[in-house]
Amino acid sequence: MTRIAVLVSGGGTNLQALIDAQNAGKIPHGRIVLVLASNPKAYALTRAENAGIDTAVVRRKDYENQDSFDDAILKTLKEHDIEMVILAGYLSILSEKVIRAYTDRMINIHPSLIPSFCGKGFYGLKVHEEALKRGVKVTGATVHIVNEIPDGGRILLQKAVSIEEGDTPEILQRRVMEQAEWILLPQAAEMIAKQIEEEKQ
Numbered sequence: 001m002t003r004i005a006v007l008v009s010g011g012g013t014n015l016q017a018l019i020d021a022q023n024a025g026k027i028p029h030g031r032i033v034l035v036l037a038s039n040p041k042a043y044a045l046t047r048a049e050n051a052g053i054d055t056a057v058v059r060r061k062d063y064e065n066q067d068s069f070d071d072a073i074l075k076t077l078k079e080h081d082i083e084m085v086i087l088a089g090y091l092s093i094l095s096e097k098v099i100r101a102y103t104d105r106m107i108n109i110h111p112s113l114i115p116s117f118c119g120k121g122f123y124g125l126k127v128h129e130e131a132l133k134r135g136v137k138v139t140g141a142t143v144h145i146v147n148e149i150p151d152g153g154r155i156l157l158q159k160a161v162s163i164e165e166g167d168t169p170e171i172l173q174r175r176v177m178e179q180a181e182w183i184l185l186p187q188a189a190e191m192i193a194k195q196i197e198e199e200k201q
């Protein structure tokens with residue numbers, strides 16, 4: 001069983017989709033054993049506690065530099081024997097040291113069809129504001145492997161979502177979550193967890 005950590009910063013709706021999928025037996029090769037938040041106020045922590053999953057908070061501002069923050073993240077993951085990491089609305093910067101420790105075993109959900117509306121500064125509502133500003137008719141979500149290039153890793157899954165007349169960024173964000181993010185992330189989690197289990201054979 002691949003031991004999974006989910007890194008969060010906000011409301012945790014993607015975490016909830018993972019928990020619900022796990023409870024429905026849709027992630028048979030993996031188990032979420034840790035939720036690690038970038039701040040203590042993240043509602044995602046409450047979701048984890050309600051599901052009986054261990055939690056931890058590692059805040060960037062508690063560390064004098066990026067290197068000691070990275071070390072704290074790696075130490076926390078190692079203490080829980082984590083084999084795979086899922087970034088689910090996680091907003092802190094992870095340097096190469098952390099990413100290299102989970103090469104091909106760290107995935108991220110991005111709320112657009114990469115390579116559109118991604119890269120530095122594109123997160124949360126900003127992604128949907130830009131899509132609406134550009135006037136695209138279709139957007140969606142992407143799950144990709146995390147490498148040292150922001151949103152630049154190998155694409156695992158994508159799902160298109162239509163933009164409707166009168167969409168606001170908030171309405172569009174919700175539709176992309178419901179129709180794409182919450183479906184793709186559990187599927188990708190099982191894909192990578194299964195690959196890791198097969199490598200162990």
Ligand code: GRF
Nearest residue numbers: 010011012013014089111124
């Ligand atoms: C949302 O903007 C989502 O598109 C992105 O992270 C943000 C927060 O998601 N992946 P969550 O509700 O905390 O999972």
